[in-house]
Amino acid sequence: MTNDDPVAISRGFLEPQMTQISQMKKHARHPIRFICVICGFLAVISVHPARAGSVKIELPPETAALKKAPGAELVTAQCIVCHSVDYISTQPRLPRAYWQGAVTKMQQKFGAPIAAGDVDAIVDYLAKNYGAEPAPAAK
Numbered sequence: 001m002t003n004d005d006p007v008a009i010s011r012g013f014l015e016p017q018m019t020q021i022s023q024m025k026k027h028a029r030h031p032i033r034f035i036c037v038i039c040g041f042l043a044v045i046s047v048h049p050a051r052a053g054s055v056k057i058e059l060p061p062e063t064a065a066l067k068k069a070p071g072a073e074l075v076t077a078q079c080i081v082c083h084s085v086d087y088i089s090t091q092p093r094l095p096r097a098y099w100q101g102a103v104t105k106m107q108q109k110f111g112a113p114i115a116a117g118d119v120d121a122i123v124d125y126l127a128k129n130y131g132a133e134p135a136p137a138a139k
Protein backbone atom coordinates (compact mmCIF):
# COMPACT_ATOMS: atom_id res chain seq x y z
CA MET A 1 0.00 0.00 0.00
CA THR A 2 1.42 3.34 -0.95
CA ASN A 3 0.46 6.77 0.14
CA ASP A 4 -0.67 7.73 -3.27
CA ASP A 5 -3.07 4.80 -3.58
CA PRO A 6 -6.39 6.71 -3.59
CA VAL A 7 -8.41 3.71 -2.48
CA ALA A 8 -6.18 3.04 0.51
CA ILE A 9 -6.23 6.71 1.50
CA SER A 10 -9.99 6.96 1.32
CA ARG A 11 -10.38 3.69 3.23
CA GLY A 12 -8.09 4.93 5.98
CA PHE A 13 -10.00 8.15 6.12
CA LEU A 14 -13.43 6.61 6.05
CA GLU A 15 -12.90 3.66 8.29
CA PRO A 16 -13.37 5.36 11.67
CA GLN A 17 -16.65 6.80 10.47
CA MET A 18 -17.68 3.51 8.99
CA THR A 19 -17.01 1.89 12.33
CA GLN A 20 -19.22 4.43 14.07
CA ILE A 21 -21.96 3.94 11.55
CA SER A 22 -21.82 0.20 11.87
CA GLN A 23 -21.93 0.60 15.70
CA MET A 24 -25.04 2.71 15.35
CA LYS A 25 -26.51 0.16 13.04
CA LYS A 26 -25.80 -2.49 15.61
CA HIS A 27 -27.79 -0.53 18.18
CA ALA A 28 -30.50 -0.02 15.63
CA ARG A 29 -30.61 -3.73 15.08
CA HIS A 30 -30.98 -4.34 18.82
CA PRO A 31 -33.25 -1.51 19.90
CA ILE A 32 -34.32 -3.38 23.05
CA ARG A 33 -30.74 -3.84 24.15
CA PHE A 34 -30.05 -0.19 23.41
CA ILE A 35 -33.07 0.90 25.46
CA CYS A 36 -31.99 -1.41 28.28
CA VAL A 37 -28.58 0.21 28.36
CA ILE A 38 -30.17 3.68 28.53
CA CYS A 39 -32.60 2.58 31.24
CA GLY A 40 -29.83 0.98 33.24
CA PHE A 41 -27.87 4.18 33.05
CA LEU A 42 -30.86 6.23 34.14
CA ALA A 43 -31.53 3.82 36.98
CA VAL A 44 -27.98 4.20 38.21
CA ILE A 45 -27.99 7.98 38.10
CA SER A 46 -31.45 8.22 39.63
CA VAL A 47 -30.66 5.88 42.53
CA HIS A 48 -27.34 7.44 43.29
CA PRO A 49 -28.44 10.79 44.77
CA ALA A 50 -31.05 9.04 46.92
CA ARG A 51 -28.28 6.94 48.41
CA ALA A 52 -26.02 9.89 48.95
CA GLY A 53 -28.57 11.82 50.99
CA SER A 54 -30.24 8.81 52.58
CA VAL A 55 -33.61 9.57 54.08
CA LYS A 56 -33.87 8.96 57.78
CA ILE A 57 -37.28 8.34 59.18
CA GLU A 58 -37.71 8.56 62.90
CA LEU A 59 -40.90 7.09 64.20
CA PRO A 60 -42.38 8.76 67.22
CA PRO A 61 -41.85 6.78 70.39
CA GLU A 62 -44.68 4.57 71.53
CA THR A 63 -46.65 6.92 73.74
CA ALA A 64 -48.57 4.48 75.81
CA ALA A 65 -47.57 1.60 78.00
CA LEU A 66 -49.95 -0.39 80.11
CA LYS A 67 -49.95 0.08 83.87
CA LYS A 68 -47.34 -2.06 85.57
CA ALA A 69 -49.12 -4.82 87.42
CA PRO A 70 -49.21 -8.60 87.31
CA GLY A 71 -50.34 -9.61 83.82
CA ALA A 72 -49.18 -6.39 82.12
CA GLU A 73 -46.61 -8.23 80.02
CA LEU A 74 -49.07 -10.88 78.93
CA VAL A 75 -51.68 -8.31 77.97
CA THR A 76 -49.15 -6.13 76.15
CA ALA A 77 -47.83 -9.10 74.22
CA GLN A 78 -51.29 -10.30 73.24
CA CYS A 79 -52.90 -6.96 72.53
CA ILE A 80 -50.18 -4.96 70.79
CA VAL A 81 -50.13 -7.34 67.84
CA CYS A 82 -52.71 -5.30 65.90
CA HIS A 83 -53.06 -1.93 67.57
CA SER A 84 -51.39 0.19 70.21
CA VAL A 85 -52.31 -0.16 73.85
CA ASP A 86 -53.99 3.25 73.54
CA TYR A 87 -57.03 1.24 72.53
CA ILE A 88 -57.09 -0.07 76.07
CA SER A 89 -55.87 2.91 78.05
CA THR A 90 -58.18 5.44 76.41
CA GLN A 91 -61.35 3.49 77.16
CA PRO A 92 -63.52 4.86 79.92
CA ARG A 93 -63.43 2.84 83.13
CA LEU A 94 -65.74 0.01 82.26
CA PRO A 95 -66.94 -3.03 84.18
CA ARG A 96 -65.34 -6.41 83.98
CA ALA A 97 -68.08 -7.63 81.65
CA TYR A 98 -66.96 -5.07 79.08
CA TRP A 99 -63.39 -6.32 79.16
CA GLN A 100 -64.54 -9.89 79.03
CA GLY A 101 -66.53 -9.01 75.93
CA ALA A 102 -63.69 -7.00 74.38
CA VAL A 103 -61.17 -9.81 74.78
CA THR A 104 -63.63 -12.35 73.38
CA LYS A 105 -64.37 -10.03 70.46
CA MET A 106 -60.67 -9.54 69.70
CA GLN A 107 -60.18 -13.27 69.84
CA GLN A 108 -63.26 -14.50 67.99
CA LYS A 109 -64.20 -11.68 65.63
CA PHE A 110 -60.82 -10.13 64.90
CA GLY A 111 -58.75 -13.30 65.11
CA ALA A 112 -56.39 -12.35 67.95
CA PRO A 113 -54.31 -15.46 68.63
CA ILE A 114 -55.06 -15.51 72.34
CA ALA A 115 -54.80 -18.92 73.96
CA ALA A 116 -58.02 -19.91 75.74
CA GLY A 117 -56.04 -20.37 78.94
CA ASP A 118 -54.84 -16.75 78.87
CA VAL A 119 -58.27 -15.12 78.58
CA ASP A 120 -59.01 -15.07 82.33
CA ALA A 121 -55.63 -13.62 83.23
CA ILE A 122 -56.03 -10.91 80.57
CA VAL A 123 -59.55 -10.02 81.68
CA ASP A 124 -58.39 -9.95 85.31
CA TYR A 125 -55.63 -7.52 84.51
CA LEU A 126 -57.90 -5.29 82.43
CA ALA A 127 -60.72 -5.29 84.96
CA LYS A 128 -58.36 -4.48 87.82
CA ASN A 129 -56.33 -1.81 86.07
CA TYR A 130 -58.75 -0.37 83.53
CA GLY A 131 -62.05 -1.38 85.05
CA ALA A 132 -64.83 0.39 86.86
CA GLU A 133 -63.75 -0.98 90.22
CA PRO A 134 -61.34 1.27 92.12
CA ALA A 135 -57.82 0.69 90.85
CA PRO A 136 -55.43 -1.06 93.20
CA ALA A 137 -52.97 1.17 95.00
CA ALA A 138 -50.10 2.10 92.67
CA LYS A 139 -47.02 0.02 93.21
Ligand code: HEC
Pocket: 075, 078, 079, 080, 081, 082, 083, 087, 088, 091, 102, 103, 105, 106, 110, 111, 112, 113, 114, 122, 126
Ligand atom coordinates in the same frame (compact mmCIF):
# COMPACT_ATOMS: atom_id res chain seq x y z
C1 HEC B 1 -55.93 -9.65 65.61
C2 HEC B 1 -55.78 -8.25 65.84
C3 HEC B 1 -56.14 -7.72 67.21
C4 HEC B 1 -55.59 -8.09 68.41
C5 HEC B 1 -54.47 -9.09 68.67
C6 HEC B 1 -56.24 -7.29 69.40
N1 HEC B 1 -57.13 -6.45 68.81
FE1 HEC B 1 -58.24 -5.03 69.75
N2 HEC B 1 -58.94 -4.40 67.99
C7 HEC B 1 -58.70 -4.99 66.78
C8 HEC B 1 -59.46 -4.31 65.76
C9 HEC B 1 -59.45 -4.64 64.27
C10 HEC B 1 -60.18 -3.30 66.42
C11 HEC B 1 -61.14 -2.32 65.80
C12 HEC B 1 -60.31 -1.16 65.32
C13 HEC B 1 -61.19 -0.06 64.83
O1 HEC B 1 -62.40 -0.14 64.93
O2 HEC B 1 -60.58 0.92 64.37
C14 HEC B 1 -59.82 -3.38 67.82
C15 HEC B 1 -60.31 -2.51 68.76
C16 HEC B 1 -60.11 -2.65 70.12
C17 HEC B 1 -60.71 -1.83 71.14
C18 HEC B 1 -61.61 -0.65 70.90
C19 HEC B 1 -63.06 -0.98 71.16
C20 HEC B 1 -63.63 -1.96 70.19
O3 HEC B 1 -64.22 -2.92 70.68
O4 HEC B 1 -63.49 -1.78 68.97
C21 HEC B 1 -60.30 -2.31 72.35
C22 HEC B 1 -60.67 -1.82 73.72
C23 HEC B 1 -59.40 -3.42 72.06
N3 HEC B 1 -59.29 -3.59 70.70
C24 HEC B 1 -58.79 -4.16 73.02
C25 HEC B 1 -57.93 -5.22 72.76
C26 HEC B 1 -57.34 -6.04 73.79
C27 HEC B 1 -57.57 -5.87 75.28
C28 HEC B 1 -56.53 -6.94 73.15
C29 HEC B 1 -55.70 -8.03 73.77
C30 HEC B 1 -56.45 -8.98 74.58
C31 HEC B 1 -56.66 -6.70 71.71
N4 HEC B 1 -57.51 -5.64 71.52
C32 HEC B 1 -55.99 -7.40 70.74
C33 HEC B 1 -57.85 -6.02 66.52
C34 HEC B 1 -57.11 -6.68 67.48
